[in-house]
Structures are given as structure tokens and as C-alpha cells.
Amino acid sequence: MLFPVARPRPRPALLLALACGLPLALAAQPEGMAVDDGGLAMPTDVGPAAPMPEAPAATAVESSVQVITGDPAASPLDVLLQNAFVAFKNGDLKAARTAIAEAQKLEPKNARAKLLEGRVLQAERKFPEATETILSAIELDPAVPRAQYYLGESLLAQGEVLEARGAFAAMVKAEPKNKDARLLVAMCEARLGNLRDASELALTFDPTDPVHPGANFANAALAQASGRTADATEELDSARTTYGPQIWSRYMKSYLLVFPPKQAAGEPAPPAAEEGASTPADAGAAAPPEE
Numbered sequence: 190m191l192f193p194v195a196r197p198r199p200r201p202a203l204l205l206a207l208a209c210g211l212p213l214a215l216a217a218q219p220e221g222m223a224v225d226d227g228g229l230a231m232p233t234d235v236g237p238a239a240p241m242p243e244a245p246a247a248t249a250v251e252s253s254v255q256v257i258t259g260d261p262a263a264s265p266l267d268v269l270l271q272n273a274f275v276a277f278k279n280g281d282l283k284a285a286r287t288a289i290a291e292a293q294k295l296e297p298k299n300a301r302a303k304l305l306e307g308r309v310l311q312a313e314r315k316f317p318e319a320t321e322t323i324l325s326a327i328e329l330d331p332a333v334p335r336a337q338y339y340l341g342e343s344l345l346a347q348g349e350v351l352e353a354r355g356a357f358a359a360m361v362k363a364e365p366k367n368k369d370a371r372l373l374v375a376m377c378e379a380r381l382g383n384l385r386d387a388s389e390l391a392l393t394f395d396p397t398d399p400v401h402p403g404a405n406f407a408n409a410a411l412a413q414a415s416g417r418t419a420d421a422t423e424e425l426d427s428a429r430t431t432y433g434p435q436i437w438s439r440y441m442k443s444y445l446l447v448f449p450p451k452q453a454a455g456e457p458a459p460p461a462a463e464e465g466a467s468t469p470a471d472a473g474a475a476a477p478p479e480e
Contacts, residue, residue, distance in 0.1 A: 266295050273305055277312070285309050300330035308339055316346040337363065338370055345446040350380050368394070372403045372440075376447040379410040387411055402428040406440050413448050 273288035286309055292302045303326035310319035320343040327336050341356035354377035360370035375390035391411060394403035405428035412420035425444070429437040 266292055266299065269295070270301055270305065273302075277305065277309060280312075282309050282312055298329050300326045300333040300336075303329060304333055304336050304339065307343070311339065311343055311346075314346075316343045319343040320347070332363075334363075335360070338367075338373075341370075341373060342446065345377075348449075350377050350447065353377055354381065368401050368403050369443075372406055373443055373447070375403075375407040376410040376444065379407075379414040380447050382414065384411060384414060387414070400432075400436075402432045402436060402440055405431070406444055409444065410447065 269288050269292040273285045273292065276282075276284035276288060285305070289302050289306050289309070292299060293306075296302070303322060307319045307322035307326060310316075310322055320340065323336055323340045323343060326333055327340070337356045337360040341353040341360070344350075344353035344356060354374060357370045357373040357377065360367060361374060364370065371390060371393065375387050378384075378387035378390065387407070388411060391404065391407035394401070394407055396404040398404065405424045409421040409424035409428075412418070412424060425437075425441070428440070
């Protein structure tokens with residue numbers, strides 16, 4: 190475990206679903222609950238806003254809609270969530286928390302606000318709390334976009350590779366073309382010793398892909414899990430040469446969450462990270478899920 194501290198265990202039903210590869214909705218969705226689309230409705234995290242109660246009379250928040258979004262029809266909730274997201278992406282976690290809290294006053298059980306709260310906790314490296322918060326978002330709306338991906342990150346940061354694999358697999362099921370989630374499933378399979386499954390997934394990545402280093406990182410994970418550290422280092426070096434240090438470092442964060450430098454006794458050590466690589470302590474949230 191990267192963070193060997195006392196922490197509340199995530200909800201057993203959801204963890205069981207993750208470990209068994211079951212859809213999270215089976216564990217999180219109450220019987221008869223309708224599943225609709227969600228998401229943060231922000232740039233790069235686009236998704237239609239959840240239905241809102243009738244908006245109150247004109248307020249300062251409403252007047253800011255025109256300034257921030259240029260859309261006078263946007264709801265106060267959407268404006269607050271957009272403000273929170275922009276602050277989060279700019280690293281202003283205090284402002285993000287303030288906007289999230291205001292959004293939750295308008296709609297206490299909003300899954301998008303809860304998910305963004307979980308991402309703020311990830312940025313603060315409070316991974317046990319982030320796990321619980323993201324699970325709460327999934328319980329509120331099992332279809333909230335990308336929640337499984339961020340849940341997987343928090344679980345990996347705590348060494349919960351089996352459950353993280355289930356979360357990333359759920360993400361792949363929801364978005365079959367999501368290469369980042371599929372890559373993390375492959376790396377988790379390798380880390381768990383499921384080399385055949387990891388090999389099959391590695392073959393789904395095109396080594397000539399001009400923008401996605403999935404083939405290199407999947408092959409590095411296979412080599413690392415097999416104890417071939419020199420081959421793993423060669424694959425990682427090749428990824429950096431081919432895709433450049435900026436892209437390489439983003440995916441190295443994910444790699445180091447799956448294969449942290451401090452391995453348990455008897456396990457093969459991962460290749461040493463080159464200059465500019467992130468460590469698990471630096472990683473926080475790994476590369477955002479992309480197609």
C-alpha cells in the first residue's frame with residue numbers, strides 16, 4: 190500500500206462488483222432507478238447537465254452566467270460546476286471547493302458535483318476519502334461519465350490493483366474506444382499476473398499510433414511483470430523518444446501507479462524512471478481518460 194494508514198474500507202458491494210468485473214450499476218443502482226447521462230458538463234468532461242428544480246429568481250450567480258459561459262440560459266448549477274472545474278484545472282483547489290459547496294447547496298445529491306469533489310480530494314492526495322466520494326457519485330448516478338476511471342486511479346494509489354482493474358474495465362465497457370482505460374486494464378492484468386489477458390490487450394494497441402503510446406506501455410507492463418526489467422526500460426525509452434517527454438510523462442504517471450518503485454519483497458522491481466518522470470507521490474491523478 191502506498192499509504193499505509195487507517196482508512197475506511199470502501200463499500201463492500203461495490204468493491205465486490207469491481208473485483209469480479211461486474212458493471213458498477215449492479216451494485217450502485219437502486220432497483221427501478223432510471224439511468225440517465227451525467228458528467229461535469231465542462232470542457233473535456235462534457236456531458237449534459239442533470240435536470241434541476243425550477244431556478245430561483247434572478248441572483249448574482251445567474252448574472253454571472255452571461256459573463257462566464259455566454260449563455261444566459263445556462264443554469265446556476267452549471268455555472269457553479271464550470272467555475273469549480275476551471276478552478277480545479279488551474280490548481281486553485283480552495284476556489285474549486287467553494288464552488289462545489291455552493292453547487293451542492295442547490296442540488297445536494299448531484300453526482301457531477303460529488304465526482305468533482307472526489308477529484309479535488311485526489312489532487313490533495315487524500316485517496317481513501319476520494320475513493321469514498323467517487324463511490325458516492327456512482328451511487329447517485331451509475332452513468333456519471335468517467336467516474337470509474339477516477340475511481341480506478343484512487344484505488345491504484347492505495348495499492349488496490351484488483352479493484353482498480355474492475356473500475357477501468359467498467360470504463361472500457363461504457364466507452365469501448367477509450368484507449369487510456371483499456372491500457373490501464375492491460376497494465377493491471379499484468380501486475381496481477383494475468384499475462385495472457387494482458388498480452389491480448391496489448392495486441393489491441395497500434396505500435397504506429399502517432400499520438401497514443403499504448404503499445405509501448407502495455408508491452409513494458411508485460412515485461413515488468415515477467416521480471417524482464419531491461420525490456421521494460423527499453424519500451425519506456427522508446428515511448429519517450431517517439432512521443433516526446435510531455436506525453437510520456439503523463440502515461441508514466443499511470444505506469445508508476447500500477448508498478449510503484451517500492452515493490453513488495455520478492456517481486457521484480459520496476460525500471461528506474463528517467464529524469465522528468467513522476468513518482469507515485471507526485472502522480473496524484475494520472476492522465477485523464479481520452480479516446
